[in-house]
Amino acid sequence: MTAISVILAKPDVGKEEQAKERMKHRAKIMSNNGFTTRVAEGFSGPTAGHLAVQAMTEDWTAMGTALTKMAADPEFIEWQQNRRKNPIGHMVRRTGLRTVYGEPQWAEFPVSYYRRYKMPRSNLKKAIELIGEIDSIETMKEHWTISAAVPITGAEMDMFLAAYQFKSLEVMGQCLDEIGTSEQMQDIVTRASELGNILTADVAITVA
Secondary structure: OOEEEEEEEEEOOOOHHHHHHHHHHHHHHHHHOOOEEEEEEEEEOOOOOOEEEEEEEOOHHHHHHHHHHHHOOHHHHHHHHHHHHOOOEEEEEEEEEEEEEOOOOOOOOOEEEEEEEEOOHHHHHHHHHHHHHHHOOOOOHHHEEEEEEEEEEOOOOOEEEEEEEEOOHHHHHHHHHHHHOOHHHHHHHHHHHOOOEEEEEEEEEEOO
């Protein structure tokens, strides 16, 4: 299991680049305090134009240790003070998740395609089995990967997140054409619809 923290923010109009630099700075501070991080920008879907700082640790014990260490970091304290004095956007949500299949590989696969489902936890085991079936598809396998997670904090505790990751937008397009429309994948999608309802689909791209 991997523990994941996601802070999603919407920059104010005209301050997008400033917001991006501020998020990059936060990610750097988090990296210095024990997190693996990335900053991603929403490219398509409901989060288009939003920025996210995504951070992970090997488990929630490590997450707690890293958060405690960061809270005492003078650079982070200064960052927080600057954020309050000079707002350039607003937080959309802050979510904690745990992986139930695989784990993010942001460094190698910078393009993420997130499919978010509303699903009762009683169907979690079957959903994980379907993710495993997708992961077993060999087409272009060296160019994509998949993981899945569920929330431990947030407004939608019955959410299931399937995270496809690709080496580029071009690869993502090829996978959608060659895998997404295949008979095998369509059969999986049909069975997935019996477990829960898809709510949103988003594409996010690493910017730092």
